[in-house]
Amino acid sequence: MVESRTLLVKGLELECLIGVHQHERSSVQRVLVDVELEVKPIQHGDDLNCVVSYEDVVAVVHRLADDGHIQLVETLAERVAACCLNFDGAVSVSVTILKPDVLPGAAALGVRVQQTR
Template identity: 40%
Template sequence: MRHVFLRDMMLQLSIGVYAHEHTATQRVRINVDLGVSEDRSDESDRIGRVVDYEALAQRVRDLATSGHVQLVETLAERIAQDCLRDERIRSARVRVEKLDVFADMCAAGVEVERCQPVTHPPIV
């Protein structure tokens, strides 16, 4: 299995449940780690045979900035589910952290890990 990742994407987002979080953006750090099935039958040096991390980064940016989200859990789940639409991606681990929330720590947030559903062949 190959891992494709985005590390420490920093965005200004409208996120949070409190009234003051609806009127100002906050710094958020997003990390994505994808477990990707490898197709050993195609070892060509073409972008089309791999998960394109540039396209992945743009999808994450688009999802994250598409409007106000109440919970970091909701954003992490949306990103993970979007990643799993690509059948080559077997698992998606997504961490979303709100920075600058507490004076005595760097960040607070959530990490979710989601996998493609396992399909079993019918028993005959």
């Protein structure tokens, strides 16, 4: 018997206006987003209508990233997490957002936010 399921979106690449520095307010930056959404197990077999769709999760991330300038990566991660917890059956979520092109010598900088319903 399955106790829980985790929906995974890994390495979703977006461009958005994010950051506190002046140049980050007018030029889009590349960000990488991972979402791990724990959901209650489905009770109705192989029915797409009974699960959270990957496409819906990706659409939420795109909508929030396209919603104008955001100062903090933490803010975007918290907004994504809160929206994901609104899906039916959502139990908990972990959202990681990385900015890969920020500091020379660092592969990426970012944050992970975890929320539980």
